[in-house]
Amino acid sequence: MSLLFSIALATIPALPEAVANNAVAKVVIDEQAYFLSFMGLSSGKAHTDVHNKVWVLKVGDNAWQAAKAVPSTLPLTGRLASTAVGVDQHAYVFGGYTVNADHQEISTPDVYRYDVLSNSYTQLANMPVPVDDSVALSYQQRYIYLVSGWHNDGNVNLVQVYDTQTDTWQQASPFLGQPVFGQAAAISGNTILVCDGVKTQANADKRRSFAAVAQCLKGTIDADNPLKIDWRTVQHPTGVAHYRMAATSFNGDIYMMGGSDNPYNYNGMGYDGKPAPASDHVWRFDVDKNTWQVMPKAGTASMDHRGLLEHQGSLYRLGGMDNNQQVTADALAYKVKLSL
Numbered sequence: 001m002s003l004l005f006s007i008a009l010a011t012i013p014a015l016p017e018a019v020a021n022n023a024v025a026k027v028v029i030d031e032q033a034y035f036l037s038f039m040g041l042s043s044g045k046a047h048t049d050v051h052n053k054v055w056v057l058k059v060g061d062n063a064w065q066a067a068k069a070v071p072s073t074l075p076l077t078g079r080l081a082s083t084a085v086g087v088d089q090h091a092y093v094f095g096g097y098t099v100n101a102d103h104q105e106i107s108t109p110d111v112y113r114y115d116v117l118s119n120s121y122t123q124l125a126n127m128p129v130p131v132d133d134s135v136a137l138s139y140q141q142r143y144i145y146l147v148s149g150w151h152n153d154g155n156v157n158l159v160q161v162y163d164t165q166t167d168t169w170q171q172a173s174p175f176l177g178q179p180v181f182g183q184a185a186a187i188s189g190n191t192i193l194v195c196d197g198v199k200t201q202a203n204a205d206k207r208r209s210f211a212a213v214a215q216c217l218k219g220t221i222d223a224d225n226p227l228k229i230d231w232r233t234v235q236h237p238t239g240v241a242h243y244r245m246a247a248t249s250f251n252g253d254i255y256m257m258g259g260s261d262n263p264y265n266y267n268g269m270g271y272d273g274k275p276a277p278a279s280d281h282v283w284r285f286d287v288d289k290n291t292w293q294v295m296p297k298a299g300t301a302s303m304d305h306r307g308l309l310e311h312q313g314s315l316y317r318l319g320g321m322d323n324n325q326q327v328t329a330d331a332l333a334y335k336v337k338l339s340l
Contacts, residue, residue, distance in 0.1 A: 012316055012331040016055055016064050018043045019319040020304040020327045021244075021266065023084035025091040026311065027116055033059040033311055034116050036086075037318055038070055038093050039079045041304075043327040045267040047099040050078035056116060059311060068119050074098055074108050080266055081132040081150070081181075083306055087141055087164055090115060092124075094146060094162075097132040099266070107132045107152050111162070125167050129158055133181035135247075137192060143226050147185055147194055147219075148175045154200050155179035159219075161227060176231040177217045182263065184245035186254045186308075188287050192219035192229070193254045196241040198263045210271045212241035212263050218290070237283045237292035243276075246308035246317050250336060254285040255295075255315055257334065260303040268304070268325030278303040278323040282334060298334050 015037060022040030026033060035057040042049040054067040069077070070093055082096030091114040097105045109126035127146070134149025144162040148155060157179040159172040180197025187193075195216040200208055214236050222228035245259030257280075264276035278301035284293045302320040309316045317332040 011314065011333060012057065012059070012311075012318075013062055013064065014331055015319055015329040016066065017053070018327040018329040019053075020321045021080045022306060022319050023082040023093060023096070024307040024309055024318050025084040025086040026309045027086035027089055027091050029089045029116065035059060035309055035311075035316070035318065036067075036084065036091050036114070036116070037064075038084050038091075038114075039082050039096060040319065041080055041266060041327060045327065047101060047103060050076075050080055050099050050266075052077045052079060054114075068121065070112060071110075071121055071123065072108065073110055074106065076100060079108060079132075081306070083134055083136040083146070085136040085138050085144055087138050087144065089117075092136070092144060092162070092164070094136050094144075095127060095130055095132045095134065095149075097150075105152075107150065125162075125169060128160060128169050128171075129156060131156060131158075131160070135183060135185035135194070137185060137187040139187060139190070139221060139226060145172065145187075145192065147192065148177075148179050148181070148183060148197070150181035155181055159229060170227055172227040173219075173229040173231065175217070177215045177233075178213050180213055182243045184242070184247040184256045184259065186247040186249045186256070188249035188252055188254055190221040190223065191287050192221065193217075193234070193285055193287075194219070195236070195247075195256060196243065196245065196259075198243055210263055212243060212261070214239055214241035234285075234290065235292070237285075237294055238281075242279060242281070244304050244306075246305035246320075248308040248310050248315060250310045250313070250315065252287060254287065255282065255308065256285075257282040257298055257308065257315070258302045258305055258317055258320065268321050275325050276303065277301070278321060298332065300330070300332050302328070302330070302332060
């Protein structure tokens with residue numbers, strides 16, 4: 001069987017409003033798929049544009065529906081850089097950070113389970129170490145792994161594991177790459193792949209700064225112990241790091257696309273003071289062969305993603321920012337075709 005790739009016309013309608021940095025998830029209930037978008041940043045890109053709005057699409061319908069906003073235990077309800085994942089019929093929403101008027105950012109410990117059919121939330125056990133700009137990966141439809149990310153003042157090397165059956169947290173083998181935020185990751189079987197992100201570095205004569213890290217690590221989860229992960233380095237596909245790419249797995253392979261090669265603040269301006277460009281690259285990692293393939297480009301550049309959703313062989317980027325750092329409502333599809 002070979003893989004063919006093409007740019008697909010979006011069969012998913014655009015979101016009701018432009019939103020970037022939104023956590024996205026897919027759940028399937030009685031064979032009906034639902035796409036979900038949680039929180040994020042609206043088109044004004046100011047701290048007052050950070051929100052906790054939620055939209056739900058019953059895949060096949062021609063419009064998204066507004067849903068109940070994500071609750072918060074902090075005074076500010078809107079969050080950026082949260083992450084979400086679907087497990088069975090529920091979506092789980094983790095963390096994120098709030099931004100106040102003086103631009104102080106606080107990582108929230110909140111964890112919620114969202115029920116699509118009842119449009120309701122259940123508050124779950126807080127993260128032991130609150131993180132944002134992390135990744136959430138589900139394993140065996142039970143465990144959810146949060147790998148690295150930002151906690152208030154710096155990056156962490158933690159792999160925090162949430163058990164959906166017992167509502168408890170444990171720590172897995174630490175992440176052996178450079179601790180980062182804004183990384184991309186996906187899981188296929190018992191294989192985790194984490195690439196890129198931004199590190200924090202100390203300087204001799206000025207305050208800390210941020211720098212992109214071109215790194216890829218593959219973690220193999222032990223079949224007998226979900227807390228044991230064998231981390232090993234993998235050659236980077238291009239040697240150029242990207243920030244806030246969208247990633248997922250499909251047909252046993254892992255895909256990463258979009259993002260920016262210039263790390264930026266939440267408004268799309270690079271930490272170097274230059275506007276961050278969006279990318280239209282697509283990378284595919286063959287888990288079995290341990291090799292990369294740089295795929296045909298996606299056609300439309302985008303960045304500021306918190307996930308990539310697959311449905312019927314298409315990979316969807318929902319919202320984000322375009323190449324002019326403008327927040328978008330687009331649902332961009334990249335079709336993966338299988339042929340004998």
